[in-house]
Amino acid sequence: MDVDWNDASLYRSGLIAGARDALDLLSRSTVYHIDLTIPEDYSPLRGREQIRYVNRTGSPLEEIILRFYHNPMPYYTGSVLAASVGGEEVEPLNEMERGVVRLRLPTPLPDGEEILVDLQFEAEITSWSSGDYFGMIGYLSDLVVLDKFYPVIPVHEDGAWRVDEFQENGDQGYLEASFYLVRVTAPGDHDIVATGKEIDRTETGDTQTVTYAAGPVREFYLAASNAFTLASDTLDETVVRSYASRKRAAGGRRALQYAVNALKSFSRRLGPYPYTEFELVSVPMFHGGMEYPGVVAIALTNYTAMRKEKLEEFVAHEVAHQWFYNVVGSDQVQEPWLDESLAQYATRLYYLDVRGAEAAEEYAQGDWGTRWSRVGKANIPIGMPSRDYSAREYTAIVYGRGAVFIQELEMLMGEDHFKKFLRDYCDSHMWKIATAGSFRELAEKQCECDLTQLFEEWVTSPHAGSSRLSPPPPSPRLLPP
Helix, strand or coil: CCCCCCCCHHHHCCECHHHHHHHHHHHHCCEEEEEEECCCCCCCEEEEEEEEEECCCCCCEEEEEEECCCCCCCCEEEEEEEEEECCEEECCEEEHHHCEEEEEEEEEECCCCEEEEEEEEEEEECEHHHCCCCCCCEEECCEEEEECCCCECCCEECCEEEECCCCCCCCCCCCCCEEEEEEEEEECCCEEEECCEEEEEEEECCEEEEEEEEEEECCCEEEEECCEEEEEEEECCEEEEEEEEHHHHHHHHHHHHHHHHHHHHHHHHHCCCCECEEEEEEECCCCCEEEECCEEEEEHHHHCHHHHHHHHHHHHHHHHCCCECCCEEECCCCCCHHHHHHHHHHHHHHHHHHCCHHHHHHHHHHHHHHHHHCCCCCCCCCCCCHHHCCHHHHHHHHHHHHHHHHHHHHHHHCHHHHHHHHHHHHHHCCCCEECHHHHHHHHHHHHCCCCHHHHHHHHHCCCHHHHCCCCCCCCCEEECC
16 A cells, blocks of 8 residues: 555544554554455455554664464465565565564664565365364454454564464464554455444445554454444444344344443543444354454354343453553563453443443452362462463453453452553553553552552462362473564
8 A cells, every 4th residue: 555654644543532642552553564465255355554663662673573363273274475675576484384474674673674575375274063162363254354364563572572482372462562554355245344434435336445544553363244234322432333143133233332331431541442333243153252352252142132231241252352462561471450350340340331230240250259169269379371381271260260250350459549550550550561560560559559459469469379180281482573
């Protein structure tokens, strides 16, 4: 795309007025320009990707690492076919088994300097019948869902690129806030649900080409179908849309109302929702829901009248992730509690605001308590990496015990101090990456107290691990610079 990499006007309409100071980040952020073609039979996907990368590592770089996060799974194969760096062709080194692509730089990139990476990539995706473990990328006869379908630059920290092996527990991506300009060519009869704001559209014959601008965001997500029905509403500066299949239209309308209520609750407590659009989409995933910037995907099994209580819970939780994962970033692989435990706690706040104290307590006891009880309420630390938990432990501790810890912290700090702390935490970490250390430091500053004992008991205690149910898998790996 022939546009100025620092043209902030492209992203302005996607941000509410009070969030547009985030455009100041554009000149020093990673920017992705992606041209994607989705064929009528959905696979293979072919695209061109240009990345403006600014070296903020503190030292010169001799190579840039790209990740295909879904690559280790059998239902998706992505590879870089050709690449150039700074206008000079380089040989992409595809390490397919790890989803890693190495690009050696013609000359080292000094700290503070930027470089343009130009890629041609291809991705094969399969239908859900082929066994997608998570159900977050793939297609059916009338629906395609694309989660992390493109190569992305991972976080560089402590002198190395973060390359985590695939894990069955938790989320795979650990990403900085970036800006995206994505042009999608797709069948003309499809409704496209995507991260960001539509800024351009052309239609030619049976195809459509739609351009989305998004930023700051942690990633870009897309779903498209010719079988969606739409329900929509407006909350202040934000248009809220809910997409579901026609036979689940009533569930789509329920999801819309839950989302509006959640956005209203969390905007008041955590800070305004930053985007002018928010979308929900019903897809056949194997989990209850999944968060993306400006979009949440909810499993279609929750759209029946019999599952409306679970639908409300999942929508509230995933909407909370717009703050705890996207606005406030964190290392979802090494410190998953910083997004999942906080999203669980925030779901209780949703019930408190929308349905009252009794409903909030019922949710906490029924969800947090039930999850934690699955491991006998063992004192397993909530602060371990995802891979150090068994599958049974992960949801019990990170979602269950972790949420109880946040409530314990509120009780220790006092409701007023905690409420101010939570808002300050979101404000001070906006578009940054929070850590357990920065979370604790800010809490101690607010309450003027020492939280060592509480954090040792719940988050970091080496003694709590004695009640583990299974030995931990290997630690994640770093790629040296």
